[in-house]
Amino acid sequence: xxxxxxxxxxxxxxxxxGALSEMKRRPLGNLLTLAVLAFALTLPASFYLLAKxxxxxxxxxxxxxxxxxYLAPQLPQSTATQLTEQLAAWPEVxxxxxxxxxxxxxxxxxxxxxxxxxxxxxxNPLPAVVVIRPITAWQGNEQAxxxxxxxxxxxxxxxxxxxSDWLQRLAAIKSLAITLxxxxxxxxxxxxxxxxxxxxxxxxxxxxxxxxxMKLVGATDSFxxxxxxxxxxxxxxxxxxxxxxxxxxxxILLDGAVAQLATLYDSGFRLVGLSWDETLILLxxxxxxxxxxxxxxxxxxxxxxxxx
Numbered sequence: 345x346x347x348x349x350x351x352x353x354x355x356x357x358x359x360x361x362g363a364l365s366e367m368k369r370r371p372l373g374n375l376l377t378l379a380v381l382a383f384a385l386t387l388p389a390s391f392y393l394l395a396k397x398x399x400x401x402x403x404x405x406x407x408x409x410x411x412x413x414y415l416a417p418q419l420p421q422s423t424a425t426q427l428t429e430q431l432a433a434w435p436e437v438x439x440x441x442x443x444x445x446x447x448x449x450x451x452x453x454x455x456x457x458x459x460x461x462x463x464x465x466x467x468n469p470l471p472a473v474v475v476i477r478p479i480t481a482w483q484g485n486e487q488a489x490x491x492x493x494x495x496x497x498x499x500x501x502x503x504x505x506x507x508s509d510w511l512q513r514l515a516a517i518k519s520l521a522i523t524l525x526x527x528x529x530x531x532x533x534x535x536x537x538x539x540x541x542x543x544x545x546x547x548x549x550x551x552x553x554x555x556x557x558m559k560l561v562g563a564t565d566s567f568x569x570x571x572x573x574x575x576x577x578x579x580x581x582x583x584x585x586x587x588x589x590x591x592x593x594x595x596i597l598l599d600g601a602v603a604q605l606a607t608l609y610d611s612g613f614r615l616v617g618l619s620w621d622e623t624l625i626l627l628x629x630x631x632x633x634x635x636x637x638x639x640x641x642x643x644x645x646x647x648x649x650x651x652x
Contacts, residue, residue, distance in 0.1 A: 359574055390594055393617065393618065436482045544642045584626050
């Protein structure tokens, strides 16, 4: 009675498990390879987390646009109050807050820590300030700029500052972080491809005699290549898991420092790590790179080996 041949999926299962068992036979060499892969994958994951958290910070700090109006120096209190009431009546303005020179000096003394130095001043150098928050329809950059130009036309206004300028700087920093993360990620992922490809190339060369024997008994290149494909995928998957662990450790270690910095800005922001879908993408990308590197590197060298 003829022995039943294993099915297609059974063969793949055996070769997948066999590739993992073969890696266990060389624990030290494979451990070093996985360590290099883990560090190479941790860098793009960390840069991605950096760009992700900067984006979250930028979204959280998209506060309504405010305009700070500095009134002319030595402007009488009555005139400043009248101007404040006039500005509050504008249809573009939602809220107005008047800060007298004395109030401004007191706030500066409390926040800047120059209380002793300020006592040496003979007179208050600060002007009166009006903080204006426009209505929602006028909180865009273009509309806020138009409102600032209208305010500058007032005779008792000395200077107008648009408080959303720092948001533009933050957006530029976010764009730089995303670009840097993309470039570093591309380079490090390519290094993962090279590491796996070179490792499997050496394995093929070391097993040259075995491959020649297998070809002599009729094994096809695709059958011989399959264990190397699974080995490459195992390299990528295990390296991706180690990279995820390292990225999680980095997130935990930096979270305390980030929370302390956020407290100084009266914010409850906490560092955000990789979500489950992002973790899945990391593992799939790493496994695919290992598989692709094995296909290109090991496949090319297998074709060069012929039975003698």
